[in-house]
Amino acid sequence: MIGVGKIKQYSNVLDKPLSKGKQEVSLSAFAFLFSELVQYNQTQVDNIAELERRLEDAGYAVGARVLELLCHRDKGNRRETRLLGILSFVHSTVWKVLFGKVADSLEKGTEHEDEYMISEKELLVNRFISIPKDMGTFNCGAFVAGIVRGVLDSAGFPAVVTAHFVPMEGQQRPRTTILIKFAEEVLRREARLG
Amino acid sequence: MGPERNPKTTRLLGLFWITRNPRLLRAGLGHNYAIQSIEQRGSSQIFNFTVLSSRKQIKGSMPPVAPRSGDAIFANVERVNAELFTLTYGAIVRQLLTDLEEVEEVNKQLDQMGYNIGIRLVDEFLAKSNVSRCVDFKETADVIAKVGFKMFLGVTASVTNWDADGTSCSFVLEDNPLVDFVELPDTCQGLYYCNILSGVIRGALEMVSMKTEVTWVRDMLRGDDAFELQVKLLKQVPEEYPYKDDE
Numbered sequence: 289m290i291g292v293g294k295i296k297q298y299s300n301v302l303d304k305p306l307s308k309g310k311q312e313v314s315l316s317a318f319a320f321l322f323s324e325l326v327q328y329n330q331t332q333v334d335n336i337a338e339l340e341r342r343l344e345d346a347g348y349a350v351g352a353r354v355l356e357l358l359c360h361r362d363k364g365n366r367r368e369t370r371l372l373g374i375l376s377f378v379h380s381t382v383w384k385v386l387f388g389k390v391a392d393s394l395e396k397g398t399e400h401e402d403e404y405m406i407s408e409k410e411l412l413v414n415r416f417i418s419i420p421k422d423m424g425t426f427n428c429g430a431f432v433a434g435i436v437r438g439v440l441d442s443a444g445f446p447a448v449v450t451a452h453f454v455p456m457e458g459q460q461r462p463r464t465t466i467l468i469k470f471a472e473e474v475l476r477r478e479a480r481l482g
Numbered sequence: 483m484g485p486e487r488n489p490k491t492t493r494l495l496g497l498f499w500i501t502r503n504p505r506l507l508r509a510g511l512g513h514n515y516a517i518q519s520i521e522q523r524g525s526s527q528i529f530n531f532t533v534l535s536s537r538k539q540i541k542g543s544m545p546p547v548a549p550r551s552g553d554a555i556f557a558n559v560e561r562v563n564a565e566l567f568t569l570t571y572g573a574i575v576r577q578l579l580t581d582l583e584e585v586e587e588v589n590k591q592l593d594q595m596g597y598n599i600g601i602r603l604v605d606e607f608l609a610k611s612n613v614s615r616c617v618d619f620k621e622t623a624d625v626i627a628k629v630g631f632k633m634f635l636g637v638t639a640s641v642t643n644w645d646a647d648g649t650s651c652s653f654v655l656e657d658n659p660l661v662d663f664v665e666l667p668d669t670c671q672g673l674y675y676c677n678i679l680s681g682v683i684r685g686a687l688e689m690v691s692m693k694t695e696v697t698w699v700r701d702m703l704r705g706d707d708a709f710e711l712q713v714k715l716l717k718q719v720p721e722e723y724p725y726k727d728d729e
Contacts (some may be wrong), residue, residue, distance in 0.1 A: 311564035318567050
């Protein structure tokens with residue numbers, strides 16, 4: 289009768305086989321959870337900048353783990369070491385796993401060498417969110433910006449990442465642009481590598 | 483009578499909540515209302531509405547809509563990767579631990595968050611599942627386990643450990659998307675990591691007139707072989723029509 293009708297017990301989380309990442313939950317379950325995250329953080333701050341920073345922190349924790357998980361599962365324990373490589377990793381691989389699709393666009397800033405933008409017409413976390421007028425430019429995409437910063441930072445590409453609404457011609461809702469501004473050292477290293 | 487003192491409207495605010503369709507109100511009792519207009523009187527909003535359907539009418543005049551299975555609903559709703567959900571939940575718990583420091587406080591806050599979710603989630607549950615009124619607590623528990631858990635988390639729970647008078651039972655979860663990648667450090671041994679779930683169940687049941695107490699009996703993160711949530715029915719609030727017409 290050994291093991292009959294019993295699930296195997298693992299004493300350590302690392303002994304457990306890594307899931308394939310195909311499991312899903314309903315979008316509403318996530319939306320409810322995310323809304324609680326935002327509401328809780330609203331009670332902890334007195335201004336919008338602080339709220340965005342806290343959401344970003346929460347996202348950072350997710351991003352750092354996503355990088356580790358994906359590098360291990362999808363890339364045979366290797367990670368991107370070049371700027372464009374890591375950007376397209378975020379834009380395609382990370383986005384696909386987290387949001388079920390590749391991000392709408394990845395662009396290089398025209399004015400600054402160190403700026404890149406990932407844009408999404410309807411960011412998953414903003415689907416059920418409307419911002420009250422008195423909250424100005426607040427964008428819950430700060431959470432996703434945090435995820436991006438978490439991935440980049442943990443991969444050795446420190447950057448400042450922010451989320452912005454960008455109004456679109458003929459569209460009712462603005463799209464969200466995640467603006468990535470890499471640290472100087474990243475660009476210097478990139479230049480050296482040629 | 484001034485609109486502020488109109489019992490229809492004052493009671494309305496306590497008993498109804500607004501669905502995603504802002505012009506449609508739905509009561510926990512299963513009555514649908516359409517809002518005709520909204521007036522702003524001072525700080526309160528006055529809703530003028532007409533009754534579209536009530537459960538009684540549906541029963542009498544229309545064939546009942548068949549309840550849908552949890553699998554069928556889950557297959558039809560929009561879904562997201564469970565890892566995003568898991569990691570986001572982890573980020574929330576970590577934030578709470580940093581902010582509140584005391585594990586007990588974190589348990590409380592998670593339960594409160596779950597409660598907030600539960601009172602809104604039941605609306606979506608009723609709208610999508612087509613379940614008719616459960617005759618007793620046993621049926622309610624079954625529906626939660628087979629339909630509720632499945633349609634939101636994609637897992638099913640089993641119902642066991644009924645007490646003699648049918649007012650207390652356990653949900654057993656072998657698969658729980660909240661806890662992938664999780665291990666409790668020594669400093670958090672008192673943490674009920676999934677406490678949000680107990681809040682959800684308590685909140686959702688309260689909206690369908692059942693006061694419950696939900697406690698963890700087994701927790702895989704604490705070395706048990708499954709997750710077991712005990713739900714105890716404390717009180718069934720009798721249903722009453724939201725207002726009397728002659729008031």
